[in-house]
Amino acid sequence: MDLPLKYTICFIRQGDDVLMLNRNRPANMGLWNGVGGKLEPGEDPLTGVLREVYEETGIALAHARFAGTVTWRGTWHGHDQAEGGMYAFLAEVTERERGPRLQETREGVLMWKPLSWILDPDNLGVAEHVSRFLARMLNDPVCYEHRCVFHDDRLIDYEPVPLPNDFLTQVGLSQVKTSSGSANNRP
Numbered sequence: 001m002d003l004p005l006k007y008t009i010c011f012i013r014q015g016d017d018v019l020m021l022n023r024n025r026p027a028n029m030g031l032w033n034g035v036g037g038k039l040e041p042g043e044d045p046l047t048g049v050l051r052e053v054y055e056e057t058g059i060a061l062a063h064a065r066f067a068g069t070v071t072w073r074g075t076w077h078g079h080d081q082a083e084g085g086m087y088a089f090l091a092e093v094t095e096r097e098r099g100p101r102l103q104e105t106r107e108g109v110l111m112w113k114p115l116s117w118i119l120d121p122d123n124l125g126v127a128e129h130v131s132r133f134l135a136r137m138l139n140d141p142v143c144y145e146h147r148c149v150f151h152d153d154r155l156i157d158y159e160p161v162p163l164p165n166d167f168l169t170q171v172g173l174s175q176v177k178t179s180s181g182s183a184n185n186r187p
């Protein structure tokens with residue numbers, strides 16, 4: 001699927017918790033998702049995600065690990081058919097760096113949530129695709145394009161497809177460590 005990757009997202013961990021944002025506007029309004037946003041013209045994905053994390057949380061991450069891409073297509077209630085995609089990253093902070101448990105921001109409510117709560121597939125408070133792709137990003141060393149299909153706000157199809165070997169070079173991320181610790185995403 002050749003969808004434009006115009007967004008970034010980051011899941012920041014501290015111990016068993018992950019920093020989540022409940023956005024106060026579409027997309028995924030009222031649902032918990034990672035922190036991130038739209039890339040600026042000409043901006044590379046790592047610079048973009050570090051900027052968004054700082055703008056949305058005040059956390060100045062030194063680094064984030066590329067963990068795959070997520071693409072979506074389908075229909076949303078009240079919106080036209082839409083499709084797009086994002087570069088996904090994982091990061092960790094120390095207890096001292098993590099900031100308050102709950103914080104109201106311009107974008108919505110930020111809160112540290114237990115990972116087990118986020119990954120529970122029956123948890124309707126979390127954006128539906130997150131439990132599918134995040135579990136795999138955390139446990140599988142291969143980087144995937146996580147393909148999501150929605151129909152009227154519900155996830156109706158999900159398929160992880162391994163990214164091509166030269167993906168990181170293609171998108172200027174070749175110097176970036178992946179979540180498996182290697183710049184090459186396939187053995």
Ligand SMILES: Nc1nc2c([nH]c(=O)n2[C@H]2C[C@H](O)[C@@H](COP(=O)(O)OP(=O)(O)OP(=O)(O)O)O2)c(=O)[nH]1
Nearest residue numbers: 007008009026027028033035036037038072084086
């Ligand atoms: N637009 C969009 N973003 C999505 C979808 N699913 C999903 O996880 N996301 C993620 C990507 C981003 O991390 C976040 C949306 O970012 P945003 O719209 O708040 O970005 P932004 O404030 O920088 O953008 P903008 O105001 O300039 O449009 O949600 C989706 O279906 N559509």
